[in-house]
Amino acid sequence: MLDLTKNKVAALKRLSDENGIIGALAIDQRGSLKKMISAGSSSSVGDEGIIRFKELVSEELTPYATSILLDPEYGLPAAKVRHPEAGLLVAYEKTGYDATAVGRLPDLLPEWSVRRLKEAGADAVKFLLYYDVDEDEKINDYKHVYMERVGSECAAEDIPFFLEIVSYDAKNDDVKSLEYAKVKPHKVIEAMREFSKPQYKVDVLKVEVPVDMKFVEGYEEGETAYSKEEAAAYFKEQSEATDLPFIFLSAGVSAELFQETLKFAKESGSTFNGVLCGRATWKNGVAPFAENGEQAARAWLQDTGKKNIEELNVVLKETASPWFEKILG
Numbered sequence: 001m002l003d004l005t006k007n008k009v010a011a012l013k014r015l016s017d018e019n020g021i022i023g024a025l026a027i028d029q030r031g032s033l034k035k036m037i038s039a040g041s042s043s044s045v046g047d048e049g050i051i052r053f054k055e056l057v058s059e060e061l062t063p064y065a066t067s068i069l070l071d072p073e074y075g076l077p078a079a080k081v082r083h084p085e086a087g088l089l090v091a092y093e094k095t096g097y098d099a100t101a102v103g104r105l106p107d108l109l110p111e112w113s114v115r116r117l118k119e120a121g122a123d124a125v126k127f128l129l130y131y132d133v134d135e136d137e138k139i140n141d142y143k144h145v146y147m148e149r150v151g152s153e154c155a156a157e158d159i160p161f162f163l164e165i166v167s168y169d170a171k172n173d174d175v176k177s178l179e180y181a182k183v184k185p186h187k188v189i190e191a192m193r194e195f196s197k198p199q200y201k202v203d204v205l206k207v208e209v210p211v212d213m214k215f216v217e218g219y220e221e222g223e224t225a226y227s228k229e230e231a232a233a234y235f236k237e238q239s240e241a242t243d244l245p246f247i248f249l250s251a252g253v254s255a256e257l258f259q260e261t262l263k264f265a266k267e268s269g270s271t272f273n274g275v276l277c278g279r280a281t282w283k284n285g286v287a288p289f290a291e292n293g294e295q296a297a298r299a300w301l302q303d304t305g306k307k308n309i310e311e312l313n314v315v316l317k318e319t320a321s322p323w324f325e326k327i328l329g
Contacts, residue, residue, distance in 0.1 A: 015087035020322030022274030040290030104130035151201030235268035250280035266319035
């Protein structure tokens, strides 16, 4: 059982449903969203376009989500138009990483602090960390120290710290390859084990599923990396690698595959506590917005976007475990 302060427990309740399940919507993308909008538009898309798309997603979809994850650079206007009962997570990291430097090192938004994010209305602070458990010790030690700092800052402000871990292999850039699929369970599970240690003061882990479902027997689109039994064992091992509440990120897969993945996780004995689902919910709404403008995007969100999130909510009710059990005992 984890010992959380009253304020942190209250904040987690604002971010989840009455059963302690987190069904959060993520639209803290910045550079990647700009590219997505620009790709479908004949005219150049400025900051205003990104801000407006986030507002539309927030307005139309937060009535069906327990909370929304936004960035402070483009997302605060969207935070203001969210449903009154939806909680707010705010990202603290700079978008992306410096591809010219070794190690995908973390970086904070220089004009923000946890205190300022809290004052801007955040119920929790999210930090995204790229992590390869097998990378050079110096690089990983730098990341450990960095996360200790962020955790201490969140503890000082008495606000939940959501750590998003995106695993990678420093020796293989192709995360969609069969080779990466084979090492992914080790990368994901060991990263979770590391950042569950108390010195990081993490309250909720936001993590990938431990396998690439496109290489699981029965779900595969070509070659197979794992039998169903092996994949199930990895989901169970992942769940047992931490005492912290943890939620799954959608990693840009289709809404259908993400829902199937959650069912598989539950069947495998995973006690995950919800999702922070981004592109799987709204990415196909970018094209109507870029090509035909606001009304087309709103129509898509009211129809397909809503359907995606409502279908996900049904699956969540059947598959996710309440975080209360991990926090309150």
